[in-house]
Amino acid sequence: MKYEKVLTKGIGEVDLTRIENYEAQGGYQALRKALKSMTPAEVHEEVKKANLRGRGGAGFPAGVKWGFLPDDGRPRYLCCNADESEPGTFNNRMLIEFNPHLLIEGILLAAYAVRAARSFIYLRGEFRKGYRVLMDAIEQARAKGYLGDKILGTDFSQEIVVHRGAGAYICGEETGLLSSLEGGRGEPRIKPPFPAVAGLYGMPTVVNNVETLCNVPFIVDRGADWFLSIGTEKSPGTKIFSVSGFVRRPGNYELPLGITLRELIEDVAGGMLPGSELKAVQPGGASSPVLLPEHLDLPLDFDSVQQAGSILGTAGVMVFDQSVCMVRTALYYADFFSHESCGQCTPCREGTAWTARILRRLEHGQGRPEDIEVLKSLRTTMSGTTICLLSDFSITFLQSVLKHFAHEFEAHIQGRACLAERPREVRSA
Amino acid sequence: MSEMVTLTIDGREVQVPKGTGLVEAAAAAGVEIPVFCHHPKLDPVGVCRMCLVEVEGQRKPVPACTTRAADGMVVRTQTPLIEHLRKGVIEFLLLNHPLDCPVCDKGGECPLQDNTFKYGPAVSRLTLPKMRKRKAVDLGSFIIFDEERCILCRRCTRFDAEIALEGNLVVAERAHLNIITTADGQTYDSYFSGNTIELCPVGALTSKNYRFKGRPWDMSGAPSVCTACPVGCNVRLDFRFGELMRVVSREHPDVDGGWLCDRGRFNYKYVNAENRITQPLMRRGEDLVPVSWTEALMEIASRWRALLRDYGGDSIGFIGGGRLTNEEAYLFQKLAREAVGTPHLDHRVGRQRVASWDRYPGRLTDIDDADVILLVDVLPAERMPVADLRIRRAAQRRGAALFSVGPAVPSYRVPHTAIPVLPGETAALLRQVAQRIAVGGPQDPQGAGQAGAGQDTAAPGAAAEGRDAVSALAASLVRGRKAVVVWSGEDLEAGLALRELLEAFTGQAGEARAAHVLIPGEQANSRGAEAMGVRPDRLPGHRPVAADAAGMDTGRMLQAAAQGQLQSLYIVGANVAETYPNGVLARHALAQVPFLVVQDLFLTETARYAHVVLPAAPFPVKTGTYTNMEGRVQAVAAAMAAGDSRTDGDIFVALAEAMGRKLIPSQQEFRWEVEHLFNTLGQDGFLPGAPWPTQTPPAAAGTASAGQEPAPAQGHVLDGSGADGAELVLVAVDRLYGGGGTGRFDPGFRDLQPKAEALFHPADAVALGVEPGDTVTLAAGLDALTLPVGVAATVVPGTVQVPWGAPGAAVNRLLAGAAWTRVRVRKRVLEEVG
Amino acid sequence: MAAQDAARANGAPAQPWWERRAADIDQLIARYPKARSALMGLLWMAQEERGWVAPEDMDFIAQRLGLSRAYVESTCSFYSLYHREPVGRYVIVVCGNVMCGLRGGESLVRHLEERLGVKVGETTPDGLFTLLVTGECVAACDGAPALQINEEYFHKVTPERADQIVQALREGADLVELSERIGLTAPGAVWEAGESA
Ligand SMILES: Cc1cc2nc3c(=O)[nH]c(=O)nc-3n(C[C@H](O)[C@H](O)[C@H](O)COP(=O)(O)O)c2cc1C
Ligand code: SF4
Numbered sequence A: 001m002k003y004e005k006v007l008t009k010g011i012g013e014v015d016l017t018r019i020e021n022y023e024a025q026g027g028y029q030a031l032r033k034a035l036k037s038m039t040p041a042e043v044h045e046e047v048k049k050a051n052l053r054g055r056g057g058a059g060f061p062a063g064v065k066w067g068f069l070p071d072d073g074r075p076r077y078l079c080c081n082a083d084e085s086e087p088g089t090f091n092n093r094m095l096i097e098f099n100p101h102l103l104i105e106g107i108l109l110a111a112y113a114v115r116a117a118r119s120f121i122y123l124r125g126e127f128r129k130g131y132r133v134l135m136d137a138i139e140q141a142r143a144k145g146y147l148g149d150k151i152l153g154t155d156f157s158q159e160i161v162v163h164r165g166a167g168a169y170i171c172g173e174e175t176g177l178l179s180s181l182e183g184g185r186g187e188p189r190i191k192p193p194f195p196a197v198a199g200l201y202g203m204p205t206v207v208n209n210v211e212t213l214c215n216v217p218f219i220v221d222r223g224a225d226w227f228l229s230i231g232t233e234k235s236p237g238t239k240i241f242s243v244s245g246f247v248r249r250p251g252n253y254e255l256p257l258g259i260t261l262r263e264l265i266e267d268v269a270g271g272m273l274p275g276s277e278l279k280a281v282q283p284g285g286a287s288s289p290v291l292l293p294e295h296l297d298l299p300l301d302f303d304s305v306q307q308a309g310s311i312l313g314t315a316g317v318m319v320f321d322q323s324v325c326m327v328r329t330a331l332y333y334a335d336f337f338s339h340e341s342c343g344q345c346t347p348c349r350e351g352t353a354w355t356a357r358i359l360r361r362l363e364h365g366q367g368r369p370e371d372i373e374v375l376k377s378l379r380t381t382m383s384g385t386t387i388c389l390l391s392d393f394s395i396t397f398l399q400s401v402l403k404h405f406a407h408e409f410e411a412h413i414q415g416r417a418c419l420a421e422r423p424r425e426v427r428s429a
Numbered sequence B: 001m002s003e004m005v006t007l008t009i010d011g012r013e014v015q016v017p018k019g020t021g022l023v024e025a026a027a028a029a030g031v032e033i034p035v036f037c038h039h040p041k042l043d044p045v046g047v048c049r050m051c052l053v054e055v056e057g058q059r060k061p062v063p064a065c066t067t068r069a070a071d072g073m074v075v076r077t078q079t080p081l082i083e084h085l086r087k088g089v090i091e092f093l094l095l096n097h098p099l100d101c102p103v104c105d106k107g108g109e110c111p112l113q114d115n116t117f118k119y120g121p122a123v124s125r126l127t128l129p130k131m132r133k134r135k136a137v138d139l140g141s142f143i144i145f146d147e148e149r150c151i152l153c154r155r156c157t158r159f160d161a162e163i164a165l166e167g168n169l170v171v172a173e174r175a176h177l178n179i180i181t182t183a184d185g186q187t188y189d190s191y192f193s194g195n196t197i198e199l200c201p202v203g204a205l206t207s208k209n210y211r212f213k214g215r216p217w218d219m220s221g222a223p224s225v226c227t228a229c230p231v232g233c234n235v236r237l238d239f240r241f242g243e244l245m246r247v248v249s250r251e252h253p254d255v256d257g258g259w260l261c262d263r264g265r266f267n268y269k270y271v272n273a274e275n276r277i278t279q280p281l282m283r284r285g286e287d288l289v290p291v292s293w294t295e296a297l298m299e300i301a302s303r304w305r306a307l308l309r310d311y312g313g314d315s316i317g318f319i320g321g322g323r324l325t326n327e328e329a330y331l332f333q334k335l336a337r338e339a340v341g342t343p344h345l346d347h348r349v350g351r352q353r354v355a356s357w358d359r360y361p362g363r364l365t366d367i368d369d370a371d372v373i374l375l376v377d378v379l380p381a382e383r384m385p386v387a388d389l390r391i392r393r394a395a396q397r398r399g400a401a402l403f404s405v406g407p408a409v410p411s412y413r414v415p416h417t418a419i420p421v422l423p424g425e426t427a428a429l430l431r432q433v434a435q436r437i438a439v440g441g442p443q444d445p446q447g448a449g450q451a452g453a454g455q456d457t458a459a460p461g462a463a464a465e466g467r468d469a470v471s472a473l474a475a476s477l478v479r480g481r482k483a484v485v486v487w488s489g490e491d492l493e494a495g496l497a498l499r500e501l502l503e504a505f506t507g508q509a510g511e512a513r514a515a516h517v518l519i520p521g522e523q524a525n526s527r528g529a530e531a532m533g534v535r536p537d538r539l540p541g542h543r544p545v546a547a548d549a550a551g552m553d554t555g556r557m558l559q560a561a562a563q564g565q566l567q568s569l570y571i572v573g574a575n576v577a578e579t580y581p582n583g584v585l586a587r588h589a590l591a592q593v594p595f596l597v598v599q600d601l602f603l604t605e606t607a608r609y610a611h612v613v614l615p616a617a618p619f620p621v622k623t624g625t626y627t628n629m630e631g632r633v634q635a636v637a638a639a640m641a642a643g644d645s646r647t648d649g650d651i652f653v654a655l656a657e658a659m660g661r662k663l664i665p666s667q668q669e670f671r672w673e674v675e676h677l678f679n680t681l682g683q684d685g686f687l688p689g690a691p692w693p694t695q696t697p698p699a700a701a702g703t704a705s706a707g708q709e710p711a712p713a714q715g716h717v718l719d720g721s722g723a724d725g726a727e728l729v730l731v732a733v734d735r736l737y738g739g740g741g742t743g744r745f746d747p748g749f750r751d752l753q754p755k756a757e758a759l760f761h762p763a764d765a766v767a768l769g770v771e772p773g774d775t776v777t778l779a780a781g782l783d784a785l786t787l788p789v790g791v792a793a794t795v796v797p798g799t800v801q802v803p804w805g806a807p808g809a810a811v812n813r814l815l816a817g818a819a820w821t822r823v824r825v826r827k828r829v830l831e832e833v834g
Numbered sequence C: 001m002a003a004q005d006a007a008r009a010n011g012a013p014a015q016p017w018w019e020r021r022a023a024d025i026d027q028l029i030a031r032y033p034k035a036r037s038a039l040m041g042l043l044w045m046a047q048e049e050r051g052w053v054a055p056e057d058m059d060f061i062a063q064r065l066g067l068s069r070a071y072v073e074s075t076c077s078f079y080s081l082y083h084r085e086p087v088g089r090y091v092i093v094v095c096g097n098v099m100c101g102l103r104g105g106e107s108l109v110r111h112l113e114e115r116l117g118v119k120v121g122e123t124t125p126d127g128l129f130t131l132l133v134t135g136e137c138v139a140a141c142d143g144a145p146a147l148q149i150n151e152e153y154f155h156k157v158t159p160e161r162a163d164q165i166v167q168a169l170r171e172g173a174d175l176v177e178l179s180e181r182i183g184l185t186a187p188g189a190v191w192e193a194g195e196s197a
């Protein structure tokens, strides 16, 4: 492999769920270093300098976010967002199941930097194995004095509470996560106030993604400059791309940000499957607008992808071939979002359901010409009008395919066979 | 506090207090921002998205309802984008809305209709069949829920969660399956459910009573005051062709805060003559037959004249007054003292001894910023429901320390510490607390305070372990600056102890302490009757009667009547047979007295004994004033015609006339007379409370003066003693829907009467070998009650609870003059029952 | 799984799980700054004990945390993984999101319906399997089509492999061990299998 693995180093080769193996490849050195020789402010400073951008989708610099915490003596909390449920994304799951100590070390360092009273991992309910692994890893770490009271003999103490979700995509949204963590329905909250000011139990709270936090130990250990030397100027560091779809080697690949789509698909993922040719790509999960073959040489970093009209998001790269019907794909997502909306906001609750019903009828070949207009009009009424971004997310892909693959929609309306080569049966249930 | 900020809305500059919401700020600027989920009395949630506006510097439109006005803010509410988004929201809301406005009760007063008309799209673009949901779901005793009309604004669930603080009504499921519902198998039964009907911005929640009855536009509303309890919530009575159709809130911020309880809102059908007596009745042998007013009045006048001649005025006793207006109560005592010339009159017809107390005057709004709220021998939800909402909110929102002392534990979901005691032990406990305060409270107030704040782990309302609960109360009273006490006004000994406690509290060194005592009257206008001198020992304005001239109180009157020493009783708006805490004595007296006149709305248990029954008119017919539990004088004007019945006031005047006396020179002069009285008495519309009872004449046997019976033995949890049962202390607990005629005679309420049952503490139940399903006999004095068994952990060990005023279980039969007694409890075995 | 129901089945007096696991419950609650946060954990516990969350479980949880029964139900109903009525011993959830759907998930569902003789949403008569399809992506897109059984993963589930898994469970295989052995969930394992597919 011509790129150095950082977060994924050792995965698939050694059993990193055993703490000694993790230590053997330098694990917990960063924690030791920070606690012995750095103040919380210095750790924070290093992360800020490294311009570590959030890996959960928004790409917001973690160091800056930590800086928002008011210094008013109230207890602060750190929440690790491990609800990974953006369709097409599966790198957090791998990190948790195969490199749990890295996450724990990252959380401890972040907790130290922001002086958190307690840390929580909001773990997706489906990750039952991840739960076992994390609980076991936490006990191993405790046994070695990395976690609990007076860590490594310093007066830094920290507990990590693993909180299991139970099947609700919206709990990945940071405020929905907090509502859920407080023992209620995972309904997002109006921002402002932002979690940094009034989060868990109304206290200052940091919410960071698993992968984001897993970067912290290396930044602390090797320094911000090393981190800045990887990736692009504005998007430093590596990113774990979750590649899926019609390629030979779907999987998680840790690569420097800014590598091109072509390199990712053609080299790293082994190219398209035999007989498949590239039709469209979603670079950042369900809510990212499609990229087209013409974008193959686009560098995959936060800003370039944005300029190309999509988003890097979670870097869940979904590769579609000519066999994929875009109407049907849009229907999958519509069903998903209309099932996962929390239901608070009128446009989201009603709009997602309406979209799904229209697309289902279209997909059945009974669409009406006016359907297209209605679907397009939702762009204004469903985005920027709700409490959280799920509503926006629910139509971005749809809008992009309405634009780039309009003919497929027309074909369905005219009752002609689906344009995709191998039409598939309508999904059950 | 109210620092002002200046902002611009649609080009108009406006000044509002800092923190004002944009919806209100816009209104101040004369700009309407349409809303659905927003309601001024509920916390903003910003879910309907109807109120989106553009704010300069914000890249997305923001909800006006959750955005606070800030200095220099520039807001636009009429841009093309906003208009487009409003159309969008309405289109979304109407997508699956049945649009059955023609048959919807809300039609004509429906925000959804209005907003659609003003801001909605011309046509719906839905070309799919509407998604169906359930219609006419039976949500609770008074409410029908139409799921298809619901727009999920959540006003109803927020009312339940923020105001009623009960957690009965919730949103369930997710996304478009969101549904308003209750716990599986439970109905929405809250004393406050009706408020959700008024809050609902569509026709989803409708009243069973009012359903399909009338449309807003053919109804006429009249302002009035609720007479169902001493809070005196302000209401609007909606009539249709002279028939009372519904009762809705007419917000008075300091009294009801815009809320009503379900009794006040729904208990009105009796007004429309159903089950009411509308003609005078006179006894002919066994039965009571209708007669003309003249005949009835003449009969009474002649009998009384004869009695005056043969026995003198004090052979006649007057009982009642707490249901009358202030003016009527004034006339009532005038009729007694001047026209008839008897000193025997008393408005106290139940367990309550005092309806007010001038020592620590309080207003309902004092609850709002109290540090400590102490409930003494009272269940506020049952006696002053809407005022209880203030208590709950203060405890939840402001962290006011809420304590209850008494033999019945209130069921709160808000943080609350219960100090259960056996009846009669209240005074002793209050004195304990007083002493602790005197010695500067417990060592560790904070720690002790926790007993009240255990809501995180323990279920709220859990009775804290005796001792720490007491020190917690003491600690709160040491920490707190302002204390509000709600007291039943029953056990005078507890009242004395309360005085000592509050003196200790206010006497503490350091910052000034304020104490306020609120007493919910037993009848809606008990406090007014008291102030108008409907007492044997008090004249209007609480002026004392010379000790030697004082007449008999209710207890002694009944005693005298039973012993043939009274020739006639005139009972007005009172059902003493069931409310006087010595049912045996009361019934005996009613049967014995040679000439009994009863004036009431209904043919009550008491009225059945009468020789003459006079049909009184219901409250909407009356003009006058009522005094609520805080002393507030509130005026009402007649809103409907009397029909064949007459107002109590008119009856008093007519009676006097029939006896050849003139009670009032003229309406005009009478009004002056009363106004003068009020002016000399009260300040700014409030009447002062009564001074502490000066001379409490020694109680004749079986009468209720001061808690004189020995405090019950420390009976606590039973040893399964004796086959012929064991002795427990009977506690008669108030129930909002129990007691009074209006509840029992109202078709809408008959099924909601409290269930007659004997409630035991689990441990006692075990000791007695009884469980739910069994029946027990409670015996005391000359009488016994047989009741089904219930078990509840909230019952104080050593006591058995029976609801007060449950039909078929007149618990007052067991009492001997006080609010409690000891009873022998025996399990009924089958052969006995069968 | 459904320990309590099992206990009832063989006549043993069913002591409610919350009495048996009182210590675990206290420990769970103690983890959080505020007790209410333990609500989801307690619902999970109930489901582990019974296989689903029964009304009496919600009553207990409400009482234990000082919440209203309606609140507990409302919260429970927000989360798809809590079963509010009885389910089979093994709940098979096929990923119904895009990637699995496009890479064979549809036919996998139909195959399982035939093999198990039930429709999606139903439970086999022997009470062993409940078949569900989730709209959520289970985060195994590189192993499409994927499914979960009681939240244990199985990747690249071809019809043949599906039969293999169902058979193994019928024969009483240990679920966790089975997922580890033939779940193809390890990184790398997936695309090797993927290539040969
Ligand atoms: C509908 C929705 C779903 C989301 N799901 C996730 C998720 O599953 N995992 C995640 O880390 N962030 C998710 N996010 C982003 C979080 O809100 C938040 O921005 C992120 O966890 C911050 O962490 P980061 O700054 O380290 O990326 C989601 C956001 C939205 C609007
Ligand atoms: S946008 Fe959708 S998911 Fe987000 S809060 Fe509103 S209703 Fe819930």
Ligand code: FES
Pocket: B034, B035, B036, B037, B038, B045, B046, B047, B048, B049, B050, B051, B052, B063, B064, B065, B066
């Ligand atoms: S009124 Fe503001 S969102 Fe509903």
